[in-house]
Amino acid sequence: MPGRRVTSFSSPVMRSFLSISLSVLSLLASLAPAQSMGQAFFADDGHVEFLSNVPLHSFVGVSEDLVGRIDLAENTVDFYVDLNTLDTGIGKRDKDMRKTLKTDQYPFAEFFGTLLTPVDATSNEPQEVEVEGDFSVHGITRSLRIPGTLTFSEQGVRVQASWILNLKDYDIEPPRLLIIKVDEEQEITMDIVLRPE
Amino acid sequence: MAKWSRQSTFARVFFMMAMLTTLPFASEAVGQMARERAAEQPAEEMFWSPAVIILPSTTSLEAGDLDFTIYHAFGPVSSGFSNLFGLDAAANIRFGLDYGLTDGVMLGLGRSRFRKVWDGRLKARLADLAGWQVAAFYSAALETPEDGRKTVDRLSYHGSLLVGGKVSDRLVVQVAPAFTRFVFAPDQLDPSGGVLISQNNHVSVGTATRYELTSTVSLTAEYLARVGNTSDGTSNVLSFGVDIETGGHVFQMFFSSSQWTTPHHAIAWSRTPPSDMDFGWGFNVHRAFGTGR
Numbered sequence: 108m109p110g111r112r113v114t115s116f117s118s119p120v121m122r123s124f125l126s127i128s129l130s131v132l133s134l135l136a137s138l139a140p141a142q143s144m145g146q147a148f149f150a151d152d153g154h155v156e157f158l159s160n161v162p163l164h165s166f167v168g169v170s171e172d173l174v175g176r177i178d179l180a181e182n183t184v185d186f187y188v189d190l191n192t193l194d195t196g197i198g199k200r201d202k203d204m205r206k207t208l209k210t211d212q213y214p215f216a217e218f219f220g221t222l223l224t225p226v227d228a229t230s231n232e233p234q235e236v237e238v239e240g241d242f243s244v245h246g247i248t249r250s251l252r253i254p255g256t257l258t259f260s261e262q263g264v265r266v267q268a269s270w271i272l273n274l275k276d277y278d279i280e281p282p283r284l285l286i287i288k289v290d291e292e293q294e295i296t297m298d299i300v301l302r303p304e
Numbered sequence: 305m306a307k308w309s310r311q312s313t314f315a316r317v318f319f320m321m322a323m324l325t326t327l328p329f330a331s332e333a334v335g336q337m338a339r340e341r342a343a344e345q346p347a348e349e350m351f352w353s354p355a356v357i358i359l360p361s362t363t364s365l366e367a368g369d370l371d372f373t374i375y376h377a378f379g380p381v382s383s384g385f386s387n388l389f390g391l392d393a394a395a396n397i398r399f400g401l402d403y404g405l406t407d408g409v410m411l412g413l414g415r416s417r418f419r420k421v422w423d424g425r426l427k428a429r430l431a432d433l434a435g436w437q438v439a440a441f442y443s444a445a446l447e448t449p450e451d452g453r454k455t456v457d458r459l460s461y462h463g464s465l466l467v468g469g470k471v472s473d474r475l476v477v478q479v480a481p482a483f484t485r486f487v488f489a490p491d492q493l494d495p496s497g498g499v500l501i502s503q504n505n506h507v508s509v510g511t512a513t514r515y516e517l518t519s520t521v522s523l524t525a526e527y528l529a530r531v532g533n534t535s536d537g538t539s540n541v542l543s544f545g546v547d548i549e550t551g552g553h554v555f556q557m558f559f560s561s562s563q564w565t566t567p568h569h570a571i572a573w574s575r576t577p578p579s580d581m582d583f584g585w586g587f588n589v590h591r592a593f594g595t596g597r
Contacts, residue, residue, distance in 0.1 A: 172342050174337065174340075176337055183336070185336050185337050187337070187339055189340075189341050189342040191341075191342060191345055191346055192342045192344075195594075196594040197369060197552060197592050197593065197594035198365060198366025198367070198368070198369040198404065198407075198592070198594070199365075199366075199369060199371075199552055199554075199592035200551065200552050200592065200594070201346070201366070202346070202349050203549065203551060203552070205346070206519050207519070214339075214341060215339050217339065219336050282551050283550050283551050289551070
């Protein structure tokens with residue numbers, strides 16, 4: 108037909124068009140965080156604490172700046188805390204702790220892993236779960252399995268977990284109170300309500 | 305044909321750029337968040353305690369912290385073994401208690417043995433920028449021996465600006481210009497019967513440093529240099545020592561050419577020139593307590 112131009116997928120114009128389209132789609136796909144509607148939860152105001160024991164004495168370090176995200180579609184679990192936000196109740200002890208953990212060099216304690224246990228997001232009952240992944244602090248990363256509890260509600264999902272961290276495993280020299288060393292084993296507890304993204 | 309070829313080349317270049325753009329994202333595990341530091345970060349600790357030795361440091365207590373100090377300055381080491389190198393001499397002792405009102409403002413009270421001095425002090429951090437800190441320090445002291453002086457004549461004041469910063473990861477320096485005033489500064493008699501003229505006002509520049517040997521041991525030194533008119537028979541002050549930090553305590557062990565425990569008195573009344581190399585041993589123990597929670 109006169110005046111009508113026919114292009115095929117093998118024509119240079121279409122190849123260019125397809126290349127550009129694929130590139131743009133690829134770019135957009137990479138920019139969008141992995142998420143599935145209603146299945147990703149996030150918060151940056153979680154509670155995390157460690158309990159240190161010394162003979163005849165113990166103290167707790169607390170942060171209310173735990174950041175966490177769970178993506179049920181991707182089955183990922185991601186938590187981190189800026190260690191400079193830990194508060195033991197004595198400023199001088201906080202400074203000592205920051206030096207011990209070398210927070211200038213390694214500012215975060217972080218965990219990234221996957222859910223090993225299937226969860227039912229429609230149930231409001233607490234669900235015992237286990238996650239597996241990499242925990243890093245003081246520049247050392249180790250694989251961990253951590254048990255925890257997920258409780259879904261209208262607000263989101265509450266995550267509670269607790270485990271024992273051995274300072275030696277992360278090349279952290281236990282601090283001393285005078286001549287007495289702090290126990291190598293620290294009890295870590297976290298509690299955070301993640302809200303739907 | 306050449307036109308299509310150019311378009312195809314453009315498409316390839318665009319595609320490669322797009323792929324390169326995605327690389328930073330592709331390097332993170334899927335679903336992993338970018339790590340962000342907390343908005344509020346603590347002030348850097350220049351010195352391990354609020355005092356270098358005699359001089360105040362730019363370091364301040366954090367809000368709610370109590371710092372109890374026990375300071376001892378013994379006699380000169382040159383007094384020999386029979387005096388246990390100065391330990392038999394009358395030691396000047398200061399008990400002090402400081403409190404952090406906020407993370408940058410602290411106040412304190414102390415009592416020293418020599419001249420039965422009570423001193424109150426206030427320190428406020430004025431700036432904290434790029435590894436450098438500026439603080440203002442003010443102290444008023446009252447001498448309380450029963451010598452018949454009027455209360456106002458027992459008073460002295462000391463104000464200084466403290467500027468300290470990190471020169472390297474291990475080395476900290478501080479400069480502290482200061483003004484000190486004794487309301488009553490009686491002239492003194494020297495052993496030969498002469499009169500030593502005393503000054504009421506003193507201008508000085510203190511310098512201090514800390515070198516971190518390990519995470520728990522530092523070397524410290526400070527020098528109090530008077531500027532302008534000084535009282536007869538008095539001298540500048542040199543002190544140097546070691547700080548040992550251990551879980552809420554800082555132990556400072558030092559040698560000093562002065563036994564005075566407050567900067568007022570050290571600047572105005574120290575009588576042993578550092579060049580005499582006649583130092584006395586001393587220590588200062590800091591114990592931190594928390595009252596916040």
